[in-house]
Amino acid sequence: MDTKRICPSCQKPLPPDVPLGLCPECLIKAGFNTGAEAGGENTGFMAPTVEQIAKLFPQLEIIEFIGKGGMGAVYKARQPALDRLVALKILPPRLAGAAGFAERFNREARALARLVHPNIVAVHDFGKAGELHYLVMEFVDGANLREVEIAGRLAPEQALAIVPQICEALQFAHNEGIVHRDIKPENILLDKKGRVKIADFGIAKMLSQTSDQASLTGARGVVGTPHYMAPEQLEKPTTVDHRADIFSLGVVFYEMRTGELPLGKFGAPSTKVLVDVRLDQVVLRALEKEPERRYQHVSQVKTAVETIASTTASGPPQGEALGREVLARDYVLDLGSCLRRGWTLVRSDFWPLVGLTALVLALLAVAGSAGGVVWTNSPGDGSRSGTTSSGASVLALLLFGPLMGGLSLYFLKRIRGEPANVETAFSGFRHRFLHLFLAGFVMSLLTFLGFVCFVLPGIYLAVAWCFTLPLVIDKRLDFWPAMELSRKVVRRHWWKFFCFWLIVLLMNVLGVAFLIVGTFVTATLAMAAAAYAYEDIFGVAGTAASPSSSGVGPSGTKVLPSLLPKQPRSDGGA
Amino acid sequence: MVNTSGATTDPSPASPPSEAGRSSAFAATHWSIVLSAAQSDPTRARDALSKLCQVYWYPLYAYVRWRGHSREDAQDLTQEFFARLLEKNWIGRADREKGRFRSFLLIALKRFLSDEWDKARAQKRGGGAALLPLQFDSAETRWVREPADEATPEQSFEKRWVLTLLEEVLKRLRTEYEQEGNADLFAELNPCLVGDRTSLPYAALAKKLGRSESAVKSAVHRLRQRYRNLLRGEIAQTVADPGEVDEELRHLFAVLAKKG
Numbered sequence: 001m002d003t004k005r006i007c008p009s010c011q012k013p014l015p016p017d018v019p020l021g022l023c024p025e026c027l028i029k030a031g032f033n034t035g036a037e038a039g040g041e042n043t044g045f046m047a048p049t050v051e052q053i054a055k056l057f058p059q060l061e062i063i064e065f066i067g068k069g070g071m072g073a074v075y076k077a078r079q080p081a082l083d084r085l086v087a088l089k090i091l092p093p094r095l096a097g098a099a100g101f102a103e104r105f106n107r108e109a110r111a112l113a114r115l116v117h118p119n120i121v122a123v124h125d126f127g128k129a130g131e132l133h134y135l136v137m138e139f140v141d142g143a144n145l146r147e148v149e150i151a152g153r154l155a156p157e158q159a160l161a162i163v164p165q166i167c168e169a170l171q172f173a174h175n176e177g178i179v180h181r182d183i184k185p186e187n188i189l190l191d192k193k194g195r196v197k198i199a200d201f202g203i204a205k206m207l208s209q210t211s212d213q214a215s216l217t218g219a220r221g222v223v224g225t226p227h228y229m230a231p232e233q234l235e236k237p238t239t240v241d242h243r244a245d246i247f248s249l250g251v252v253f254y255e256m257r258t259g260e261l262p263l264g265k266f267g268a269p270s271t272k273v274l275v276d277v278r279l280d281q282v283v284l285r286a287l288e289k290e291p292e293r294r295y296q297h298v299s300q301v302k303t304a305v306e307t308i309a310s311t312t313a314s315g316p317p318q319g320e321a322l323g324r325e326v327l328a329r330d331y332v333l334d335l336g337s338c339l340r341r342g343w344t345l346v347r348s349d350f351w352p353l354v355g356l357t358a359l360v361l362a363l364l365a366v367a368g369s370a371g372g373v374v375w376t377n378s379p380g381d382g383s384r385s386g387t388t389s390s391g392a393s394v395l396a397l398l399l400f401g402p403l404m405g406g407l408s409l410y411f412l413k414r415i416r417g418e419p420a421n422v423e424t425a426f427s428g429f430r431h432r433f434l435h436l437f438l439a440g441f442v443m444s445l446l447t448f449l450g451f452v453c454f455v456l457p458g459i460y461l462a463v464a465w466c467f468t469l470p471l472v473i474d475k476r477l478d479f480w481p482a483m484e485l486s487r488k489v490v491r492r493h494w495w496k497f498f499c500f501w502l503i504v505l506l507m508n509v510l511g512v513a514f515l516i517v518g519t520f521v522t523a524t525l526a527m528a529a530a531a532y533a534y535e536d537i538f539g540v541a542g543t544a545a546s547p548s549s550s551g552v553g554p555s556g557t558k559v560l561p562s563l564l565p566k567q568p569r570s571d572g573g574a
Numbered sequence: 575m576v577n578t579s580g581a582t583t584d585p586s587p588a589s590p591p592s593e594a595g596r597s598s599a600f601a602a603t604h605w606s607i608v609l610s611a612a613q614s615d616p617t618r619a620r621d622a623l624s625k626l627c628q629v630y631w632y633p634l635y636a637y638v639r640w641r642g643h644s645r646e647d648a649q650d651l652t653q654e655f656f657a658r659l660l661e662k663n664w665i666g667r668a669d670r671e672k673g674r675f676r677s678f679l680l681i682a683l684k685r686f687l688s689d690e691w692d693k694a695r696a697q698k699r700g701g702g703a704a705l706l707p708l709q710f711d712s713a714e715t716r717w718v719r720e721p722a723d724e725a726t727p728e729q730s731f732e733k734r735w736v737l738t739l740l741e742e743v744l745k746r747l748r749t750e751y752e753q754e755g756n757a758d759l760f761a762e763l764n765p766c767l768v769g770d771r772t773s774l775p776y777a778a779l780a781k782k783l784g785r786s787e788s789a790v791k792s793a794v795h796r797l798r799q800r801y802r803n804l805l806r807g808e809i810a811q812t813v814a815d816p817g818e819v820d821e822e823l824r825h826l827f828a829v830l831a832k833k834g
Contacts, residue, residue: 009769015721019741025830026768027740030798031805031823146772226827227770234824264831 012264029226047073048090048132056129060088060136076139085139086124090132105133111178112201119169121189121199140197145185149256156275159256160309162188165196166249167302173201174242174298181240183248184228185255227251227261231289243291246298250286262287270476277476278308293418333493333533335500342528345415346521353414356425357527358520360407368396401440402428405469411531412474428473435472439479443468463497464490470534489537500529604811605675620660626675626812627656629742633734634683635713636720640727641687649710655686656708674822675812676735680728732829739826743805750800759783759793766794767801 005014007023014023047065053075054062061078063085072091079086091105109126112135116122125136145162148154166188173180180187180201189197226234230247233240254262257279258272268280282304288294295301346353406428413420428436443465451458467486471477477485490497504526511518607622631652638648659682725733744764751760762783766774774794780787809819809826 007768015737017716017719017737019737019744020764022744022765022768024737024740025827027744027805028736028823028827028830030767031802031809032820150772235828 010263011260011266032226050075053088053090056132057088057134060086062088077136079136085141087121087137087139089135089137091134093131101133102128109135111176114176115173115178115201117169117172119165119196119198120173120201121197137199138197140189140191140199142189142191144199145188145190145252145256148190149185149259154256156257157309158194159253160305161194162190162196162256163249163253163305164302164309166198166252167298167305169196169198170242170245170249170298171302174245179240179242180245180248181233182228183245183252185252188252227263230291232291241291242298243294243296246286246294246301247288247291249298249301250283250294254283254287257283268476276308278304280476282308290419333496333536335496335529335533338500338529338532338536339503339525341415341532342525342530345528345532346525349414353411353528354520354524356410356422357407357524358517360403360425361520361523364396364399364403367399368393397441397444398437399440400444401436401438401469401472402426402433404428404440405432405436405473407527408470408531408534409473411527412470412535415528415531415535432473432476435477435479435482436469439468439472439482442479443483459498460494461487463494463501466490466497466501466530467534467538470531471538474534475538500533504529603813606814608675609814624660627659630675630679630735630738630812631656631708632713632716633731633738634679635708635710636717636734637680637683637727637731638687639714639717640730645714651687652708652710655683658686674814674818676732676822680731729829732826736826736829739808740805743801743808746808747797747801747804760797763790763794763797767798771795771798 005021006012007014007026009026010023012023012025014021018024019027048056050062050065054060057077059079059081061080063076063078066074066076066087072089075088075090077086077088078084105126109123112123113126121140122138123135124138127134143151145154166183170180170183178201180198182200183198187198187200189199191197228248228251230240230244233244251262254260254266254269257269257275260266260272262283269275269283270277270280282301286294286301295304403426406425409427410420410425413424443461447458447461447465449458450456450461464487465483467489468479468482471482471485472479475482504522507522507526508519511520511522604622604626608619608626634655635648635652638651639645643651720730720734723730748757748760748764751757762779766779771794776787776790776794779794780790783790785793806819806823809822813819813822
């Protein structure tokens with residue numbers, strides 16, 4: 001029997017042939033000089049005693065030694081003249097000998113001094129005392145995020161309240177051109193009033209070197225704690241920019257809510273703890289491996305989180321929360337705009353989109369018609385071919401949900417500007433397969449029954465459930481809540497949707513009339529337009545829209561905030 | 575249990591482990607000797623090269639097998655490759671810019687394999703040339719147990735390389751502790767090599783070992799530090815410039831992280 005063992009530290013499965021049964025990734029990670037463990041290669045950094053420091057800094061009253069890390073030693077002190085508490089940070093003396101350190105130190109310290117922000121630990125002074133480089137910083141009376149997490153005193157609402165403050169601090173620093181590079185719970189301080197203060201800004205850069213001397217941090221200036229570092233910090237450190245901080249923030253956020261680190265194949269936060277499903281999107285987007293796929297500005301993260309925080313009730317199931325929120329916003333469906341944008345998208349990337357849609361539709365057609373061919377070819381063998389054709393139809397039903405779900409996700413990703421490929425289009429078989437299948441099966445069954453009974457119910461349901469599959473795969477709703485939500489949302493403007501799908505049907509018929517291949521083009525256009533409609537209605541997190549903005553929603557259509565009187569504006573409707 | 579000790583032979587340790595850590599900063603590493611002494615002092619270069627090969631030969635054998643050669647052919651090819659490497663001064667071909675033993679070895683092996691493929695392999699060569707004492711039987715046993723995945727042979731080679739490196743380092747670390755008479759301590763504490771320093775079960779270990787918690791903490795700290803020095807030292811042996819250790823570490827980390 002093959003028992004898969006899991007590394008207790010990073011939660012990844014252990015390969016069978018590992019030395020001493022220890023996880024190789026963690027072992028390699030332990031080889032980095034993280035800075036959290038002092039020592040490095042040659043001699044350990046011995047923090048000076050309080051007496052030694054007091055001698056070097058006669059103008060300060062040294063109170064006590066706070067702690068030591070790879071980034072230096074910190075002491076609590078008092079400035080008698082101003083009667084305020086400060087933190088005195090002494091950098092490891094070994095660095096003084098490094099080439100170019102002094103100028104780097106001065107440059108970075110001056111840049112840090114510009115960072116005057118309520119959520120950033122302020123730098124009051126810096127310089128060199130004897131052989132030691134030092135910084136005098138704001139003293140924060142509280143604990144760091146790590147200590148709070150360990151003490152188990154971090155409630156979910158607090159996490160949601162902390163992140164926007166971090167974002168503000170980071171955005172401020174990024175605007176000044178400063179990247180932190182070492183965001184981690186130890187560097188996020190919380191004072192007694194619950195205010196967030198980010199520490200050690202720029203220390204990372206200060207300590208990095210480009211010479212090839214043996215050093216505390218290594219030759220190419222890689223600093224940071226591996227668990228929180230963005231992939232590009234590890235692999236291509238010269239290309240690191242402010243988006244690395246966004247990644248680190250994502251890791252911190254994930255850990256705050258789930259208590260675990262997002263390592264290897266990690267699950268979305270909603271799969272681990274009871275958390276708003278919209279949070280998944282925020283965290284996962286921040287944790288994208290490629291910087292281009294992440295949020296491009298920390299302020300976007302802040303907006304997304306604040307949106308979630310302001311519209312989060314305490315504990316209803318995800319579908320209800322989403323449904324209520326969407327229904328509360330009286331969306332306006334501008335179908336002409338959706339069709340136009342859909343056409344622009346199709347035109348811009350014609351062959352891949354059409355090809356992929358054609359592939360999926362062809363697969364469905366083959367699955368559905370295989371039985372039909374058998375049936376017409378052997379009419380005498382009624383019963384046997386009957387079962388064959390029903391067997392093939394079941395195949396089509398089986399594939400319908402996941403295939404169309406994957407395809408709609410592909411289109412959604414494309415219009416969101418996220419990279420998507422053939423794998424995405426078939427991801428319905430990997431993610432949410434069960435619910436996609438159930439959705440496809442149940443919808444088809446009930447719609448069919450509706451047709452058979454009185455035709456009209458069938459038509460109604462077919463239109464009303466048009467958003468089910470994207471909701472299952474994109475918002476991760478279960479199949480029945482997705483069907484219900486789609487129905488409720490469409491019900492409001494059922495006629496508009498009916499017209500939209502009627503137009504789509506006519507287009508496809510025209511397509512068939514011209515050449516079979518014409519259908520593929522019109523089908524692609526239909527998918528694209530439907531994706532834009534979906535995004536207009538359901539797109540919440542991950543965009544720059546916020547409820548208080550002046551009614552311009554994602555993708556540029558008008559969205560009326562729930563505060564305004566509920567008056568549907570029907571300008572521009574189809 | 576995993577049979578790692580049979581796979582590499584180590585008649586004499588390449589260099590005393592603690593020196594390897596310090597030597598990365600000041601003295602020459604094996605690979606840097608190979609590169610610099612290739613022309614001027616070939617014996618010394620060959621010596622250093624053979625020391626490196628004795629540690630890392632298994633990934634090469636595994637690569638040859640992954641390329642589809644049979645067990646017997648792989649044995650011959652590996653031996654032949656090393657014989658030529660050590661005797662024919664292929665070192666001159668090492669690209670100075672790359673600077674890493676790992677990449678040099680893979681490229682040389684690939685070139686060798688594509689050359690050898692054309693020639694008839696009927697006769698077994700290597701008579702007279704110094705053969706490395708390689709344990710092919712245990713190597714084959716190990717190779718059979720390698721997980722089958724869709725990685726290319728090159729990717730598998732790199733993965734195997736990292737694991738070989740880790741095995742070597744841990745073996746040296748354990749030997750150090752055994753020589754000091756602390757074999758039991760090592761056996762108890764080695765799970766503490768991984769993971770966050772703050773979340774280790776110090777209290778439980780203290781109880782088990784019958785020592786105070788702070789004693790355990792400092793023992794663990796020392797263990798981790800020695801491990802780190804050894805790891806970095808061993809990596810340093812395979813790069814030309816001590817400053818490249820971090821880059822190589824990062825590359826190795828990426829190799830492991832690739833397939834989750």
